[in-house]
């Protein structure tokens with residue numbers, strides 16, 4: 172029966188364990204003569220966490236920005252659930268980034284509205300996808316603050332009254348409240364104290380697992396990569412030089428550069 176089922180032309184094919192959620196083909200971005208990233212190819216499957224690692228200037232942020240649609244790539248294409256994101260109309264792309272996609276910035280200030288209360292920061296995302304009932308928005312916001320370990324009585328406080336770790340947890344709540352499928356993370360634990368980082372990593376790991384999220388995470392911290400990522404992509408000078416299962420890449424690196432990276436000879 173399945174083979175006779177037809178979908179309207181606009182309906183994207185559902186991602187299954189066999190079809191990637193995201194397919195990246197020959198992606199490249201150039202800053203004049205300088206390579207931002209080049210020839211990047213990979214598939215991301217539902218529920219998978221892909222770590223992008225490499226030293227400063229290797230192209231991690233450029234790649235993430237191209238994937239998330241913040242930067243226009245110069246070469247290649249990105250297919251989301253089988254559809255070229257460049258072929259989508261702008262309103263559709265905007266809707267996608269509010270609903271199915273989320274982006275967690277390294278600096279919570281880039282992902283939060285600092286002049287709006289904690290509850291407002293979470294509620295705003297719900298309203299952006301059509302929620303209108305004040306009581307249920309506030310209930311959901313309270314619930315999400317709890318999930319990221321922020322006490323409910325802080326709901327009316329502004330983010331600037333929060334510590335750095337709390338701000339980052341609030342940014343995560345704001346991003347995950349709409350139940351995205353794909354989350355981009357740019358050094359989400361960067362700039363935090365080690366003990367705060369450990370707690371945040373634990374929380375992230377639980378949320379990723381419970382929500383079955385697909386994640387692309389940029390980090391220069393191999394310990395973060397080890398804890399969160401199923402697969403790793405190692406970048407150098409804008410190129411992917413090695414990719415594979417996290418344990419394989421970290422325990423048995425093939426490329427000489429990855430061997431240096433893993434043995435910490437390289438300061439990343």
Ligand SMILES: Nc1ncnc2c1ncn2[C@@H]1O[C@H](COP(=O)(O)OP(=O)(O)OP(=O)(O)O)[C@@H](O)[C@H]1O
Nearest residue numbers: 202205206207225226227228229230231232233234
């Ligand atoms: N806006 C820009 N204009 C010109 N060159 C840029 C720009 N952004 C990045 N680059 C260059 O592109 C290359 C990749 O930089 P990118 O910031 O993506 O690396 P990264 O691995 O994210 O580094 P970091 O960890 O320091 O952020 C570098 O050579 C960098 O100098």
